[in-house]
Amino acid sequence: AQKVTQAQTEISVVEKEDVTLDCVYETRDTTYYLFWYKQPPSGELVFLIRRNSFDEQNEISGRYSWNFQKSTSSFNFTITASQVVDSAVYFCALSDVRGDTGRRALTFGSGTRLQVQP
Amino acid sequence: DTGVSQDPRHKITKRGQNVTFRCDPISEHNRLYWYRQTLGQGPEFLTYFQNEAQLEKSRLLSDRFSAERPKGSFSTLEIQRTEQGDSAMYLCASSPSRGNTEAFFGQGTRLTVV
Numbered sequence: 001a002q003k004v005t006q007a008q009t010e011i012s013v014v015e016k017e018d019v020t021l022d023c024v025y026e027t028r029d030t031t032y033y034l035f036w037y038k039q040p041p042s043g044e045l046v047f048l049i050r051r052n053s054f055d056e057q058n059e060i061s062g063r064y065s066w067n068f069q070k071s072t073s074s075f076n077f078t079i080t081a082s083q084v085v086d087s088a089v090y091f092c093a094l095s096d097v098r099g100d101t102g103r104r105a106l107t108f109g110s111g112t113r114l115q116v117q118p
Numbered sequence: 119d120t121g122v123s124q125d126p127r128h129k130i131t132k133r134g135q136n137v138t139f140r141c142d143p144i145s146e147h148n149r150l151y152w153y154r155q156t157l158g159q160g161p162e163f164l165t166y167f168q169n170e171a172q173l174e175k176s177r178l179l180s181d182r183f184s185a186e187r188p189k190g191s192f193s194t195l196e197i198q199r200t201e202q203g204d205s206a207m208y209l210c211a212s213s214p215s216r217g218n219t220e221a222f223f224g225q226g227t228r229l230t231v232v
Contacts, residue, residue, distance in 0.1 A: 004160075035220060037223075042225060043207060043225050043226045043228070044223055044224065044225040044226070045161070045209065045211075045223035046223075047220040047221075047222070050220050091160050091161075093160070104149065104213060104221070105151060105163040105166055105174075106153075106161070106163065106221065107163070108160030108161050108162070109160050110158070110159050110160050111158075111159070111160050
């Protein structure tokens with residue numbers, strides 16, 4: 001069975017601080033995909049990044065960076081110089097690849113609520 | 119707007135009533151998913167369509183729930199004889215049939231059963 005754990009329920013930082021959101025996953029698949037989504041108060045899940053299990057190269061996009069470590073089954077997300085607009089709930093997710101139906105459903109963690117104070 | 123559209127955004131219903139939600143996916147997306155999200159939790163997979171075929175249903179989808187995608191375009195999710203435990207955000211997502219791209223989510227329908 002697949003599982004995604006986000007142990008940090010809520011994090012509060014002051015603007016301009018760096019913050020790291022942790023994500024640990026479990027899967028028996030050798031091929032899988034990991035995602036991060038942002039959910040602002042409006043409710044819509046906004047895609048941030050996708051990584052496949054064969055690509056452990058870290059990625060940076062502006063103030064966002066991701067650290068994928070297969071050895072520890074972790075896919076952590078760092079926001080540098082946080083801003084008030086970063087306040088949201090962030091979800092880590094694991095893709096379940098089913099060859100027979102083509103399903104690519106996501107298994108989500110319980111989310112981390114980030115509050116950035118001005 | 120070419121994103122995933124869900125209607126209504128909010129629904130309040132009395133226990134025992136039937137409700138139906140609609141999802142309009144991105145037009146060229148063949149795959150469509152329904153998820154349910156309760157307060158403080160991540161979304162949970164309910165069911166999956168590829169074109170008009172419902173290929174998978176999770177154990178969360180009880181007999182009171184039914185989903186359709188009659189022409190492979192929009193989808194509906196109906197809940198019969200609603201219960202208070204059905205109160206949640208119902209999210210629809212779509213993705214292309216090729217490759218392993220990300221799913222695009224709608225803003226969801228928040229259901230409150232009183």
